[in-house]
Amino acid sequence: MLFDHLVVGAKTLAEAQAIVENALGLPMQPGGQHSVFHTHNALMGLEDGIYLEAIAPDPAAPKPQRPRWYDLDRFSGPARLSNWACAVEDMTADLDQMPEGVGAPVDVARGSLKWRMAVSQDGTTPFDNLWPALIEWPPGAHPAARLTPTRVRLKRLTLVHPDADTLATALTTHLNDPRVGFEVGPVAMHAVFDTPHGERSL
Known part of the structure; x- marks a missing residue:
């Protein structure tokens, strides 16, 4: 596994984005809407090829047919750093080595960007969501390369x-x-x- 990105969750995207921008003193970039889980996000590129994501349920989308990732359906309280993700090259093989509850591969898209994410049936990860969500990017598709450098x-x-x-x-x-x-x-x-x-x- 390789460190991929940090996740700030909230009830609304405006709350998640505001806490990041206020804390780090820099603006986030628009993201988009996610298929399957019906969330939307904003992004900030970090050094070393990783990034920071603000995410929340998308009020313009219908309720998803399964629990949202990052345990967002049960999110309560103020916006905060709530999850993180690590990248793997072969999710199917790597999942066999992971603790129970990491999840199963789900194909997801945001606009033209497509990837696979391991998501459990209830949207959580082990150790009270402190275990990283697993993500598998197609070659050349990582979002960090598309984000404006911030020197963060x-x-x-x-x-x-x-x-x-x-x-x-x-x-x-x-x-x-x-x-x-x-x-x-x-x-x-x-x-x-x-x-x-x-x-x-x-």
Whole structure:
């Protein structure tokens, strides 16, 4: 697995986008509408080939026929860093090595962009959504290459969970990324960034 992107969830896209822009001091770019899950998003390119996504249910779309990804149907409270995703080259093979509850491959599209995402039947991921969603991009399709450079770099993503040691052991079997750390505590995610305005966090 490779670190792919961070996700800020909210009840509305305006809320998700505002918390990102206020925290990092830079504008996000328009994204679009997603098939299957009927969400919409805005994006911000980060350094090192990753990106930041603000996402929420799309009020202009009908209710999807299955629970939305990123557990958005049960989202409550203020907009916040709520999920993250890691890329894999062969999702079918890699899913056999993952914990129960990561999900099954779903073909998704946003405009002309198409990819596969592992999504569980209830839209969640293991460890109270701290396990990364798995994504498989076609060659040359990664959104980060299409986004305006911002000079924002992720320094640290901290995953906080009551059973952080078990999460760390399970995840580091698949992901070797020094930016990802673990702490014991109530479920939460914290990210620290280097930006043109200095260090900022979500």
